[in-house]
Amino acid sequence: MHQTHDIQILPAPVIRLIEELNRLPGVGPKTASRLTFFLLRAPDDLPLALAHALTALKQQVQLCSRCYFITQGDLCAICANPARDQRVICVVEEPLDVVAIERTGVYRGLYHVLHGRIAPLEGMNREDIYFDELLDRVRAEPVEEVIIATNPNLEGEATAFHLQRALAPLGVRVTRLARGLPTGGDLEWADPGTLGSALEGRREM
Ligand SMILES: [Zn+2]
Missing domain, CATH: 3.40.1360.10 (Dna Topoisomerase Vi A Subunit; Chain: A, domain 2)
Known part of the structure; x- marks a missing residue:
């Protein structure tokens, strides 16, 4: 995880995204930081599209009542x-x-x-x-x-x-x-x- 000095100098929303991404399987702290800074520099539509896709994933996808797919x-x-x-x-x-x-x-x-x-x-x-x-x-x-x-x-x-x-x-x-x-x-x-x-x-x- 991140060392204390990182936490102190980075803005809270940046830390938050790094920490959330770090919870994903196969994403370590380094990859989480790299992805966060990539999204920070990316045109607005990419992070927003990603945010909408993530929201839809949980709101619109459920398990089949018969087979659980x-x-x-x-x-x-x-x-x-x-x-x-x-x-x-x-x-x-x-x-x-x-x-x-x-x-x-x-x-x-x-x-x-x-x-x-x-x-x-x-x-x-x-x-x-x-x-x-x-x-x-x-x-x-x-x-x-x-x-x-x-x-x-x-x-x-x-x-x-x-x-x-x-x-x-x-x-x-x-x-x-x-x-x-x-x-x-x-x-x-x-x-x-x-x-x-x-x-x-x-x-x-
Ligand atoms: Zn089914």
């Missing part, structure tokens, strides 16, 4: 599309995983976004993610298959295991992405070809 309305673009296969739900950890799977072009079903994974050591348990909401959907909707597409790392595998155990009594087919994705990695960084093959080669759990 992000949306501007009640239902997301995928849930609202009657052409999507209503019998298949692909379970992912984060909204960006939906974007990654859509990019493969091979999936036509629905999604369910957990918004996290089970990681007891980090205090993330079943009730901290949209886990039971998935079970409710499987009971209420004409679902025949649930594809578990949690990340290919320790927490993702543990989450997949818990999901499989909870889904088994509900009489749906439970499948997992085929091996072949880089282990320890995140789904969102997988290349579309590899991810598409992992989807098509999914196996019964």
